[in-house]
Amino acid sequence: xxxxxxxxxxxxxxxxxxxxxxxxxxxxxxxxxxxxxxxxxxxxxxxxxxxxxxxxxxxxxxxxxxxxxxxxxxxxxxxxxxxxxxxxxxxxxxxxxxxxxxxxxxxxxxxxxxxxxxxxxxxxxxxxxxxxxxxxxxxxxxxxxxxxxxxxxxxxxxxxxxxxxxxxxxxxxxxxxxxxxxxxxxxxxxxxxxxxxxxxxxxxxxxxxxxxxxxxxxxxxxxxxxxxxxxxxxxxxxxxxxxxxxxxxxxxxxxxxxxxxxxxxxxxxxxxxxxxxxxxxxxxxxxxxxxxxxxxxxxxxxxxxxxxxxxxxxxxxxxxxxxxxxxxxxxxxxxxxxx
Amino acid sequence: xxxxxxxxxxxxxxxxxxxxxxxxxxxxxxxxxxxxxxxxxxxxxxxxxxxxxxxxxxxxxxxxxxxxxxxxxxxxxxxxxxxxxxxxxxxxxxxxxxxxxxxxxxxxxxxxxxxxxxxxxxxxxxxxxxxxxxxxxxxxxxxxxxxxxxxxxxxxxxxxxxxxxxxxxxxxxxxxxxxxxxxxxxxxxxxxxxxxxxxxxxxxxxxxxxxxxxxxxxxxxxxxxxxxxxxxxxxxxxxxxxxxxxxxxxxxxxxxxxxxxxxxxxxxxxxxxxxxxxxxxxxxxxxxxxxxxxxxxxxxxxxxxxxxxxxxxxxxxxxxxxxxxxxxxxxxxxxxxxx
DNA sequence: GACGGGTGTGTTATCGATAACATACCCTTT
DNA sequence: AAAGGGTATGTTATCGATAACACACCCGTC
Numbered sequence: 001x002x003x004x005x006x007x008x009x010x011x012x013x014x015x016x017x018x019x020x021x022x023x024x025x026x027x028x029x030x031x032x033x034x035x036x037x038x039x040x041x042x043x044x045x046x047x048x049x050x051x052x053x054x055x056x057x058x059x060x061x062x063x064x065x066x067x068x069x070x071x072x073x074x075x076x077x078x079x080x081x082x083x084x085x086x087x088x089x090x091x092x093x094x095x096x097x098x099x100x101x102x103x104x105x106x107x108x109x110x111x112x113x114x115x116x117x118x119x120x121x122x123x124x125x126x127x128x129x130x131x132x133x134x135x136x137x138x139x140x141x142x143x144x145x146x147x148x149x150x151x152x153x154x155x156x157x158x159x160x161x162x163x164x165x166x167x168x169x170x171x172x173x174x175x176x177x178x179x180x181x182x183x184x185x186x187x188x189x190x191x192x193x194x195x196x197x198x199x200x201x202x203x204x205x206x207x208x209x210x211x212x213x214x215x216x217x218x219x220x221x222x223x224x225x226x227x228x229x230x231x232x233x234x235x236x237x238x239x240x241x242x243x244x245x246x247x248x249x250x251x252x253x254x255x256x257x258x259x260x261x262x263x264x265x266x267x268x269x270x271x272x273x274x275x276x277x278x279x280x281x282x283x284x285x286x287x288x289x290x291x292x293x294x295x296x297x298x299x300x301x302x303x304x305x306x307x308x309x310x311x312x313x314x315x316x317x318x319x320x321x322x323x324x325x326x327x328x329x330x331x332x333x334x335x336x337x338x339x
Numbered sequence: 340x341x342x343x344x345x346x347x348x349x350x351x352x353x354x355x356x357x358x359x360x361x362x363x364x365x366x367x368x369x370x371x372x373x374x375x376x377x378x379x380x381x382x383x384x385x386x387x388x389x390x391x392x393x394x395x396x397x398x399x400x401x402x403x404x405x406x407x408x409x410x411x412x413x414x415x416x417x418x419x420x421x422x423x424x425x426x427x428x429x430x431x432x433x434x435x436x437x438x439x440x441x442x443x444x445x446x447x448x449x450x451x452x453x454x455x456x457x458x459x460x461x462x463x464x465x466x467x468x469x470x471x472x473x474x475x476x477x478x479x480x481x482x483x484x485x486x487x488x489x490x491x492x493x494x495x496x497x498x499x500x501x502x503x504x505x506x507x508x509x510x511x512x513x514x515x516x517x518x519x520x521x522x523x524x525x526x527x528x529x530x531x532x533x534x535x536x537x538x539x540x541x542x543x544x545x546x547x548x549x550x551x552x553x554x555x556x557x558x559x560x561x562x563x564x565x566x567x568x569x570x571x572x573x574x575x576x577x578x579x580x581x582x583x584x585x586x587x588x589x590x591x592x593x594x595x596x597x598x599x600x601x602x603x604x605x606x607x608x609x610x611x612x613x614x615x616x617x618x619x620x621x622x623x624x625x626x627x628x629x630x631x632x633x634x635x636x637x638x639x640x641x642x643x644x645x646x647x648x649x650x651x652x653x654x655x656x657x658x659x660x661x662x663x664x665x666x667x668x669x670x671x672x673x674x675x676x677x678x
Numbered sequence: 679g680a681c682g683g684g685t686g687t688g689t690t691a692t693c694g695a696t697a698a699c700a701t702a703c704c705c706t707t708t
Numbered sequence: 709a710a711a712g713g714g715t716a717t718g719t720t721a722t723c724g725a726t727a728a729c730a731c732a733c734c735c736g737t738c
Contacts, residue, residue: 008484010724021688026726034686051482056459057399058724061693066396077421085415086442098456101440103425117437120395143390145347230628259628266630286625289569289598291605349694360718365696373715397694400723 009050018046029054060122068100069312070118070126072111074196075227076103080254080282080301081129084151087305088127095313097124104129106195106226112137119144125312131155131162132197147315149308152198152299158323161315163308165328167198168205170297173332174251174279175209177295181339183248183277186210187219189228189236189261190253196226199253202281206251219244228253233260241268247276249338255280255287258294262337277338292336299330348389357385368393399461407439408651409457409465411450413535414566415442419593419621419640420468423490426644427466434652436463443468445534445565451476458483464651470494470501471536486654488647491537491638497662500654502647504667506537507544509636512671513590513618514548516634520678522587522616525549526558528567528575528600529592535565538592541620545590558583567592572599580607586615588677594619594626597633601676616677631675638669 015022020039027033028043035043046052060066069092073081089099100118104111112134118126119140125147131154133141141148141159148160155162178186188207193200203220210217221240223232233252237260240247252258258280265272272278272292280287283298307326314320354361359378366372367382374382385391399405408431412420428438439457443450451473457465458479464486470493472480480487480498487499494501517525527546532539542559549556560579562571572591576599579586591597597619604611611617611631619626622637646665653659 011726012724022724023689023726024687027687029725034684036686039686053455053479053483054459055461055724057396057405057461058693059726060396061400061695062724062726064693076415076424077418079416082416082421089415089442099440101438103428116392120393122394122396140392144392230624234628256624259625263628263630285569285595286598289573289602291602350696351694361694362696362719363717366717368695373717375716378716394694397723398696400725401694401696403723 008055009052010055011052013050014043014047014052017050018043064122066122066124067097068121068123069097070100070102070115070121070123072102072104072114072118072126072128074104074106074129076101078227079284080299083301084129084305084308087302088309089305091306091309092312097312108132108134108137112140115140124316125149127151127308127312129153130197131158131164133159147312149311151304151308153201154325154327158325160323161308161311161320162323162325163304163311163328164326165299165330166205167201168208170281170299170330170332171202171205171251172209173330174295174297175206175213177332177334177338178249178251178277178279179213179215181249181277184215185219185244185246185248186215187221187240187244187247187250188253189221189223189233189240189250189257191223191226191228191232196228196253199226199228202253219247223253223257229256230260230263233257234264235260237261237264238268241265241270241276249277249279251279251281253281255282255284255294255296258296258337259286259290262290262292262294273337273339279338283333287333287335290337295335295338296333297330298333300328304328347394348391349394350391352389353382353386353391356389357382403461405461405463406436407460407462408436409439409441409454409460409462411441411443411453411457411465411467413443413445413468415440417566418623419638422640423468423644423647426641427648428644430645430648431651436651447471447473447476451479454479463655464488466490466647466651468492469536470497470503472498486651488650490643490647492540493664493666497664499662500647500650500659501662501664502643502650502667503665504638504669505544506540507547509620509638509669509671510541510544510590511548512669513634513636514545514552516671516673516677517588517590517616517618518552518554520588520616523554524558524583524586525554525588525590526560526579526583526586527590527592528560528562528572528579528596530562530565530567530571535567535592538565538567541592558586562592562596568595569599569602572596573603574599576600576603577607580604580609580615588616589618591617591619594621594623594633594635597635597676598625598629601629601631601633612676612678618677622672626672626674629676634674634677635672636669637672639667643667 011022011025015025027035028040102114115137127149129152131150151163153164190199190203207217221236223236279295281297283296287294287296350361350364354364366374367379441453454476466488468491470489490502492503529538529542546556560575562575618634620636622635626633626635
């Protein structure tokens with residue numbers, strides 16, 4: 001926008017100025033290639049003088065390598081997924097791999113579109129969130145010919161690699177905690193099961209656990225379409241307090257809705273944990289800071305990212321025989337909101 | 340990873356199967372190109388049968404268009420910046436433009452590296468956060484030959500376009516609010532000025548405003564290196580309450596630290612707003628949900644993104660003569676934490 | 679001193695799509 | 709019926725870097 005639109009210099013221009021062949025220029029821009037120090041220095045100087053900027057698009061085509069890793073997450077505005085992306089990115093960067101990030105808005109049709117877009121860019125690997133996809137998306141991933149990693153879940157029939165945890169299992173632990181406290185009237189606040197599959201798994205885990213204990217598993221509050229955030233949690237809690245005021249404990253699909261629920265109790269003068277116990281999911285920062293702090297589950301989001309990166313690197317190096325499934329052990333964090 | 344690693348089919352393969360020339364296949368994959376319905380249908384069918392996936396890398400090189408827009412933000416794990424990215428992305432998507440997102444960790448040296456990486460990929464435009472860059476980064480942007488937009492700030496000497504607001508001005512409004520309430524002992528909690536320049540501008544605005552009113556502008560609590568989040572806000576508030584217990588109001592660099600400060604008061608039994616008033620910045624969701632809700636400033640992050648996208652599209656269409664500066668009007672939101 | 683191996687550099691062909699140009703055909707207009 | 713314009717398709721050359729191969733030179737070894 002700023003400077004005259006003269007045509008950008010190419011390696012050939014740099015080569016001419018430095019008095020070498022284009023191939024030597026190409027080598028000078030890579031690390032660990034055999035170019036003498038003097039030659040490389042002269043080339044980099046020439047490149048700098050010309051204002052040359054390396055052109056990846058040409059490199060990508062010829063070398064059939066883009067150094068992209070495609071990543072799809074449900075939402076970009078979510079601390080949990082952001083931490084996973086950060087974990088991924090930080091560990092891929094030293095390998096020269098760059099993340100191509102997209103969000104699906106919790107919509108598998110949108111995910112399909114995104115996956116197709118991304119595969120056209122010829123990434124070295126692709127990471128998706130969750131194990132539920134459209135049939136076409138699944139086919140695209142299966143035929144992509146690159147490492148595929150499904151995260152944040154343990155799919156029944158994985159496409160390739162998996163780095164995840166049992167959403168249902170984590171909530172089961174949570175229910176056990178409440179039941180051990182002698183509680184029986186426990187509710188679950190979550191979003192539409194059709195969209196957020198991890199949320200749906202958590203709800204399913206809640207129902208299964210309650211039934212296993214022989215307790216009523218019908219105190220389910222639907223908080224609308226994902227993302228379920230603080231406001232939705234507050235509204236759902238208000239609804240719950242009005243319709244089922246004898247509820248003893250509430251498990252929320254995430255810490256954000258749990259925090260919303262907590263504030264709604266505070267606004268209505270309902271003591272937490274005195275009259276109602278509250279728990280969330282995700283170990284967001286708010287959960288450890290709020291007063292009282294929130295009981296939650298830590299799914300180690302950045303660890304998911306880091307292990308996914310390790311898997312990708314191992315796969316690209318050919319160090320993997322078959323598809324790997326890495327199961328993350330979640331941690332139940334009992335805090336003030338439930339004791 | 341899943342299927343046999345046979346070589347991926349190209350347009351030539353599709354063309355052969357469909358009985359047309361590669362050029363016609365190319366046309367069939369674009370919208371609004373003259374290909375008969377019958378031919379296009381046959382081509383898409385052939386492509387589907389072969390499992391052909393369009394190869395952008397070749398297209399990018401030949402057409403000299405990548406349809407990338409590069410975007411750098413300080414942190415990916417920040418709701419404000421995430422909303423800006425979302426505003427950008429949602430409006431660029433219909434134009435077929437894809438975002439290449441990277442984060443700098445509030446470090447302009449890292450920003451320089453990122454900008455260089457991104458420019459190698461030949462984006463159509465580049466968006467950066469803030470107006471402070473290394474000299475080399477600035478030079479790279481100036482010579483990139485593509486539209487450049489600086490956001491979230493109003494730089495003194497912009498590189499190209501700007502979509503931002505006055506961070507200092509917004510805090511000035513905030514100080515006026517507190518002074519109008521008759522308060523004089525007002526503190527500011529923020530991070531290291533050297534890294535987060537927007538935070539530094541807010542602090543500078545605080546100092547200038549206090550001095551303009553003739554009040555003491557030295558109640559500055561340093562909360563460490565960015566990102567300054569809830570925990571840092573709580574720690575800083577604890578420090579403040581111990582060292583300057585007569586402080587009447589606290590302005591925090593963001594809502595996250597403001598919320599941390601609020602909870603620290605609650606833990607210590609210090610009434611907000613009874614004994615201390617608190618304000619934040621950014622209008623994060625927590626600010627409207629917390630009890631009491633937080634007084635804050637709405638900088639309209641998604642609007643910044645949307646207007647930036649509009650600017651980019653206009654620039655790419657050649658509808659812009661010179662560099663544009665769009666000034667966002669921030670909104671002061673007076674809430675329970677300060678009244 | 680002949681040989682083997684490493685290092686630095688050059689030459690040629692190529693990655694896969696598409697811009698630019700060319701052409702054939704059909705339909706309308708006068 | 710000839711001219712003009714639009715539509716559908718084909719041909720050729722090219723985007724800019726680099727893989728693959730070739731080769732010259734230097735060093736040490738037996």
